[in-house]
Amino acid sequence: MIYFEKEDVLHILLSEEEEAGSVEISPNITVELNEAGEMIGVEILHASEFLKNAILESVQGKLLLEKMAA
Incomplete structure (x- = not known):
């Protein structure tokens, strides 16, 4: 996991394999x-x-669930 503070980008690496493509799952x-x-x-912007x-x-x-259970 690498955080680029100046750009406020978090990159989570799950494998050292070469990237062949990417999919934007949200903006x-x-x-x-x-x-x-x-x-x-x-990659999280x-x-x-x-x-x-x-x-x-x-x-x-979690707090809401605890209130509902009480």
């Missing part, structure tokens, strides 16, 4: 693929905002 997330079409990496929102949503969801 700020690109999945990198090998020749077989398997995921070998993920505006990573700090993305991670902050993902964590907040996860915590808020």
Whole structure:
């Protein structure tokens, strides 16, 4: 995993294989693929905002489930 602070880009490398293509799965997330079409990496633009929102949503969801169970 490599974080480029100046650009606010997070690159998660799952394999050392050469990238043969990529698919944009949302405006700020690109999945990198090998020749077989398997995921070998993920690039997240505006990573700090993305991670902050993902964590907040996860915590808020957990709190809501706990309230519903009580």
